[in-house]
Amino acid sequence: MPPSRHLTTATRPRHRRGRPRRTAAAALAAALALSAAGCADDSRPTRVRDGEATVTLDDFSITPQRLRAKPGRVTFRAVNRGAIGHTLRVMRGDREVAAVKTLLPGASGTGAGTLERGTYDLLCILGNHEELGMYGTLTVR
């Protein structure tokens, strides 16, 4: 699929409500990014242990893309392996529950939040990075 295809959908609301809706183009971009990173297995969520989730940001992916955690305090440690700046937000609908400030290439940072049971979106809010594949899901239960 040509890259121009998903650019036409860039005007949709940045923060999705409820479960993530993914365009085929975004899913393809994510799949390409994941396969390039050698982590193509998106079938099983990664468990968050001891309330610490380590997430790798890249151009343009969030890895792991699926996380699962128990309710309670979770600290997100994001590492930017990309060539440009990235950031991480953890959203429940339109509500931000954890944030990592913008990270320059090679930088890392943390953000924490107390999570109730539910489904959360992970995303990079810079530019159209979410459209390009920087999204993920966290299930708390």
Ligand SMILES: [Cu+2]
């Ligand atoms: Cu980004």
